[in-house]
Amino acid sequence: MRAVKYNVYDEVEDRPSNQDGVVSVTGGYQPSGEAERRLSEKCVKGVVAVLLLAAAVAVVAAIFTLHFQFKGTWYQDSAEVDIAVRKLNDTLMQFKDANDENSAKIDIVLRELKDSIRQLNDVNYGKFQDIEENLRHLKESKSKESMILESITNPPSSCNEINRRNGTDKNGIYKLQDAEGNVFHTYCDMSTAGGGWTLVASVHENNMKGRCTDGDRWSSEQGNNVNLNGDGFWENRAIHGSPASATSDDYKNYAYFTMNASDVMIWQVPNDTPMPRFESSSFLKYHTTSGFLKQYGGNFASLFTNHYSMKAKQYKPNADNGPAIPISWDRGNNEELLTMYPGSRVLEEVDAGYIQFRTINWEQSAYALCPGVKMKSGKKNPEHPCVGSTGYNPDGNYCGDFAARDFETAAAEWQLDERLISSVVMIFYR
Template identity: 55%
Template sequence: MKLCSIILLFFLLGNASSSMFKMERGSALKLVCPGDEQDDLEYESNISHVNISRGKPGKRGPQGPPGPPGAKEPDSEIRRRYEDRILALETQLKAQNDQIGGLGQIGNPAESCKAIKLANDNAENGLYYIRDNEGNVFQTYCDMDINGGGWTLVASVDENNMKGRCTSGDRWSSEQGNSAQHPHGDGFWENRAVHGSASSSASDDYKNSGYFAMNARDIMLWHTPNDTPVGSFDSEAFIKYHTSNGFLQRYGGNLQTLYSKHYPMRSKQYTANKDNGPSIPITWDKGSNAKMVELTPINSRGETESGYVQFRAVNNERNAFALCPGVRIKPNKRNVEHVCIGSTSYNIGHTREEEYCGDFAAKDWSHSSGWSAPEKIITSVVMIFYR
């Protein structure tokens, strides 16, 4: 700011000396800066119009120095470097949240596979968590496709060693051998014992608490090759069929009640044909009556009828066999040990009585005799579902 501007300011404030300026009546107000009368501002106006309360706008001063730098943006190079890892962690976190909260997951078990299917029509086949009627929580396999889906795997019968008659691993018959001291077997069809896991149910016997603590209407059976991984159960099973008349409701809603209260497994207490359990018609989901005939021992084809599932069939020697998958025994036919599974453990009255004992009984009797099942059946597991 020039000196004359400073003096004018003092004048306006009443602090400047009158000798610093000259003014004639009727003339313009003229401010003369000492030392240089030609150099400063000359502001002329009719004195009656002078407004000394507001001066002319000043000139813009020089630009100030730049301010401090702002915060830097995240390093995009670091983000790119770890982007795959960050994405993987985000995906893992989402999966964990879904697992905790989704119906049928560990934090939110369902009452059945059917309940999961009803809640989510897009639910896929696989492992889910179920809470049965008694509050037991277990993980098992659900089929979400067949006949509307919602089938809960509750058991599998696996013959781990056809030559090991009623030895270790023969839970659905006897692990105690074929003897009079243990005549009725281990009672696995009737008791509340559990064993194994759904993920390995094609490699070992499996039974979860749903077998005895669920209220179901129907069953479904799959014949699946031994050692099939859980992700391939659906595609590898070569025969599938189910009942559809709600028969289980007549027997307590599950197989454990059917056997324990209605058709217990006992040796030497029943008569062939007369004391056989019910035979229930089935609907084929994969396979047919003709296919079942092909998988039945040659000599048994005239003694059985395809398209059914039979419970507790009694043979000529009065020994009980728990389940006849895919067939029923015709009237007055008694060689049931070659087509049915799960025996008692006091099989006497036959020349090769010890060969009746086992989870798959006498399915491998002799290929040359015509009483042996095809190898495909012998080396497969029978999977049991409820709905």
């Protein structure tokens, strides 16, 4: 189709020789009535064409404006985009119907508009898919930086809280803050039985021959004295040592007496084991599952202070023993533990598969913790399998943190395996 050239003066100059009209005295052309009518129609067509082109330019400009707006809001406003496209289609179709002469141009503009919208949608759809994927990953796993920030602004109170927040399975030293505001570091076991175990204490015997001397904090550093009831380390709020040295010295942190825990875990780890090898070097591991600690105040300090106090000469042998809690084994078993009790007399005294608290012997001395075993009914020699005491024994032969685990005066029938003597008892809460 030939493009129409809308120029009034060109039409006058190109008029045919028989066109009606006259020439003025000044040389200007004066059209007759018919010529004037045709000229008016052409002027109207020219104006319409100009308006159509102006409308097309405005539409293209609107598309560019929408393009930049869609970059930020396409995903949310996709329905509005569809409506806008339909309106543009309707408008352009009206222009097409009104002026067939420009239909080809309008068809071209229409195709270009549709292509632009389609390309815009495709590009943004891909971008928003990427954004959605990144947001999904962000929700599923917090970044290291956000975890650090959260720990600074809202420090966890236990290893179990860290485990719930971050789902980590990495054992090691972590920073905690208890309910009283005390900030401290301790070792967390994040891998055993679901993880979240907080190391609160370790019982370490630094010298089996040093009966109730320096280092015997879990019994007495003040000698064998019936009137002192030991140093009170099982009940009091004293702290000692560092988590990294928990296999080389006694250890006790704030969580021992401030945490409100449900269960207990015990590890037996060789003396002087470096912190990174605590877990892998432990040869006995077991934990309770009943939530028993809740009924005793949530920690050992409450259990010994308010329920089963550590005092000498006040309780009946065996009859006043504290609770024996069944255990679930994580490393080792009942049979393996009993092989570490080679003395036949000790085997007669205990049943494996428990943790027992505050047992009383013949001499009415109290022993705090029996790891992995309970005393059989009527048996009254807990100084051999149990640890921690009130720091009293009539003859002084088994006063100390590990009491009579190495008892020698009656040959080997009361002794324990060297592995149990030369290792530390690590205590965890959860």
